[in-house]
Amino acid sequence: MPRRDDDGDSDQEGSGLSRADAKSLAAQVVRLALFHEYRRQPLKREVIVKTVLAQKPRSFDTVFERAQKTLRSTFGMELVELRAKQKGDVAEMAAAAAETQRRKSKGKKRARQGDDEEEDAEEDEEDADASKEKRKAGTKNYILRSTLAPELVAAMATPRPLPFPQGGGDDEEHLAELEKDSGSLIRWEKGDGTPSGAIGMLGVRTVILCLVLCLGRSANDDQLHALLRRLNLTRDTVLPYVSEDGKEEPLTLDKYLDLLTKQHYLEKAKMPNPTAEGHIIEWRWGSREAEFSENAAAAFIERIFINEDESDPEEDVVEEGPDGVQRRITPAEARRKKRRTLRQDLERAAGGALTGQV
Amino acid sequence: MAANGHPALRATDLHRIYIQSLLSRRAMTEDVAIEMYRRAVSAVLHTHPDFVPAHQRNRSGLKDFLDEISVLLEEVSMYVRRGQEGKHIWVVLCNTEAGDIAQHATDLTPLEITFYRTVVEAIITSYPANSVSTAEALHQTAELESTMKRSDAEHLLSALVSRQWLAKSKRGRYSLAPRAMLELDHYLKETYEDYVQKCKQCERLMLSGVACDAGDCDAHYHTHCYDKIKGSPRPKCRQCQADLNEIQPRAIGEGAIGRNEDTWTNAQRKRKRPSRANGNGRDDDDDEEDGNGASLEEEEVDRFTQSQAQSQSQSQSQSQSQAGPSRRRSGRETLVPDSIDDDDDDHDDHDDESAPPRRRR
Ligand SMILES: [Zn+2]
Numbered sequence: 001m002p003r004r005d006d007d008g009d010s011d012q013e014g015s016g017l018s019r020a021d022a023k024s025l026a027a028q029v030v031r032l033a034l035f036h037e038y039r040r041q042p043l044k045r046e047v048i049v050k051t052v053l054a055q056k057p058r059s060f061d062t063v064f065e066r067a068q069k070t071l072r073s074t075f076g077m078e079l080v081e082l083r084a085k086q087k088g089d090v091a092e093m094a095a096a097a098a099e100t101q102r103r104k105s106k107g108k109k110r111a112r113q114g115d116d117e118e119e120d121a122e123e124d125e126e127d128a129d130a131s132k133e134k135r136k137a138g139t140k141n142y143i144l145r146s147t148l149a150p151e152l153v154a155a156m157a158t159p160r161p162l163p164f165p166q167g168g169g170d171d172e173e174h175l176a177e178l179e180k181d182s183g184s185l186i187r188w189e190k191g192d193g194t195p196s197g198a199i200g201m202l203g204v205r206t207v208i209l210c211l212v213l214c215l216g217r218s219a220n221d222d223q224l225h226a227l228l229r230r231l232n233l234t235r236d237t238v239l240p241y242v243s244e245d246g247k248e249e250p251l252t253l254d255k256y257l258d259l260l261t262k263q264h265y266l267e268k269a270k271m272p273n274p275t276a277e278g279h280i281i282e283w284r285w286g287s288r289e290a291e292f293s294e295n296a297a298a299a300f301i302e303r304i305f306i307n308e309d310e311s312d313p314e315e316d317v318v319e320e321g322p323d324g325v326q327r328r329i330t331p332a333e334a335r336r337k338k339r340r341t342l343r344q345d346l347e348r349a350a351g352g353a354l355t356g357q358v
Numbered sequence: 359m360a361a362n363g364h365p366a367l368r369a370t371d372l373h374r375i376y377i378q379s380l381l382s383r384r385a386m387t388e389d390v391a392i393e394m395y396r397r398a399v400s401a402v403l404h405t406h407p408d409f410v411p412a413h414q415r416n417r418s419g420l421k422d423f424l425d426e427i428s429v430l431l432e433e434v435s436m437y438v439r440r441g442q443e444g445k446h447i448w449v450v451l452c453n454t455e456a457g458d459i460a461q462h463a464t465d466l467t468p469l470e471i472t473f474y475r476t477v478v479e480a481i482i483t484s485y486p487a488n489s490v491s492t493a494e495a496l497h498q499t500a501e502l503e504s505t506m507k508r509s510d511a512e513h514l515l516s517a518l519v520s521r522q523w524l525a526k527s528k529r530g531r532y533s534l535a536p537r538a539m540l541e542l543d544h545y546l547k548e549t550y551e552d553y554v555q556k557c558k559q560c561e562r563l564m565l566s567g568v569a570c571d572a573g574d575c576d577a578h579y580h581t582h583c584y585d586k587i588k589g590s591p592r593p594k595c596r597q598c599q600a601d602l603n604e605i606q607p608r609a610i611g612e613g614a615i616g617r618n619e620d621t622w623t624n625a626q627r628k629r630k631r632p633s634r635a636n637g638n639g640r641d642d643d644d645d646e647e648d649g650n651g652a653s654l655e656e657e658e659v660d661r662f663t664q665s666q667a668q669s670q671s672q673s674q675s676q677s678q679s680q681a682g683p684s685r686r687r688s689g690r691e692t693l694v695p696d697s698i699d700d701d702d703d704d705h706d707d708h709d710d711e712s713a714p715p716r717r718r719r
């Protein structure tokens with residue numbers, strides 16, 4: 001039963017809404033946001049206005065702020081506005097992104113919860129350059145992102161087998177369920193109803209995003225597919241990963257790229273072909289980089305290339321210096337070096353400093 | 359929140375972690391829910407070694423913790439429901455505002471929602487079997503206004519099982535899974551009040567268990583509730599007071615019908631029921647896993663299946679006359695996410711194509 005009139009408080013909040021009204025409308029926004037996230041679909045401002053605020057379109061800000069408060073305090077999440085679709089030159093975009101990053105770190109002392117206020121403040125800055133102005137126009141599309149500390153998020157995603165019931169238990173079906181369960185607090189394949197919810201698909205997605213990043217943040221369609229072919233993935237390869245919660249059949253690589261575009265993980269840009277008629281297709285990161293950032297991608301790549309617990313930590317590594325002379329260094333030192341070099345290589349490949357929170 | 363007698367409940371990271379876990383898992387058996395609580399506490403302890411959880415990391419601690427979660431979620435019309443279904447206690451994240459199916463399964467297309475609704479109806483109106491065979495479930499696509507390919511229906515059924523809206527037994531019969539029982543009970547009680555039974559022991563919805571067979575008595579019990587009564591020194595039927603040691607109850611649920619029903623064909627429905635071959639009793643032996651502990655004597659099975667045949671043909675005619683769409687009532691006023699699509703230009707394409715037959719009223 002709906003129980004919404006709990007405070008019975010009719011304070012006006014300037015928007016013509018009583019506090020109880022604002023609270024109940026905000027609750028609906030929260031639910032709407034959760035439903036949309038399950039479909040990996042950004043929540044649009046106009047949807048909020050139409051479904052929740054039909055009678056009170058001008059109370060958007062009040063209701064939205066209230067919803068953010070609830071999302072942060074109760075759910076450890078917040079709505080983040082997606083950036084606009086990228087236009088123009090990649091290098092220019094990267095410069096703008098780096099600039100944003102610089103500004104952000106300036107105000108980093110503020111609580112994580114103040115993120116959007118911070119953006120508002122930025123908006124007021126008069127010296128904002130033109131390309132940034134354009135971005136700031138805002139898409140009014142929002143996704144949910146965790147506000148929990150990165151260590152907590154990592155812990156929540158760590159799989160660990162569930163203990164079996166004492167005495168073995170007699171319910172085979174139940175035991176089979178326990179065995180299937182990754183044991184992580186967040187069960188990705190359950191929290192995402194779309195085909196991208198399958199863990200294997202998440203892996204493919206991450207690899208594609210990393211490839212695009214390393215191709216200078218913008219991958220020519222042929223280029224990307226040439227690399228994917230080396231992983232045995234052709235355009236019509238059926239990706240055999242379907243979560244049991246999924247209702248669709250396995251997708252081909254091409255279909256999956258389309259889905260990732262729809263879900264804003266990728267952007268597909270048609271560019272005029274400089275050498276011939278027609279146009280060429282370029283792949284870039286989509287606005288979901290608010291969820292999985294370039295720095296997160298770098299951390300992922302590092303984890304693959306640099307094995308923290310490499311076998312036999314006692315043995316020194318022989319490395320050849322630029323002068324061609326060989327010398328011995330400790331494994332820890334070697335890893336540090338490797339990481340530094342890898343990071344430099346990544347930034348060079350991406351064409352600029354990497355952005356975003358890990 | 360003050361109105362609920364929880365003056366100063368403030369969410370901590372532990373609450374937030376657990377709520378996120380619930381959102382991704384939706385329905386868990388209690389053992390898993392306790393384990394998730396332990397892991398959530400460890401996660402917090404890892405970053406804040408001096409954190410002291412307010413509740414013990416066991417069953418009773420979890421119960422208190424879940425009460426807090428429910429208080430925190432009340433504002434957004436959600437709560438955590440805990441209840442026994444079959445052999446296990448389940449912990450399910452529920453929506454209070456959503457009496458209807460549509461609000462829960464939000465990534466389903468209108469056609470898929472209608473399909474699920476139709477399967478639910480077939481299950482409920484199959485009383486006392488309260489389950490349908492695979493063929494029967496797939497046949498429900500025939501009831502839809504637009505066509506659904508058989509392979510799509512198969513995928514959808516298995517997704518619905520994985521999402522715990524449906525359960526599939528070893529016999530290949532579909533029934534309602536614990537999550538559906540706990541989340542949809544209002545909807546089911548309101549929409550199918552002529553069919554669904556409440557347990558005489560615990561008053562909750564019951565679709566699988568036993569029914570007292572003394573005289574006219576028709577008291578229904580969950581298997582675990584029945585077992586509880588049987589465990590008492592002088593077990594009596596709550597309704598007719600009959601000595602339950604004297605009465606063999608009849609099975610409700612899958613155990614109520616023989617295996618030959620599992621190979622259902624559309625033609626069979628119209629044909630006269632074939633006379634029973636032997637071996638029904640044998641079949642029932644393996645069925646105990648679905649929780650009907652009642653072992654029926656063979657002749658009772660026969661008597662029972664006959665009466666069941668009658669009641670089935672009855673319920674079929676009923677379902678045609680009144681259980682159709684017009685009988686379904688509209689749910690409460692809610693925020694129905696399925697209306698969201700209308701505004702959306704980049705949503706799943708098939709959402710538009712299928713006319714929304716789910717708009718009832
Ligand atoms: Zn009961």
Ligand SMILES: [Zn+2]
Nearest residue numbers: 570575595598
């Ligand atoms: Zn009785």
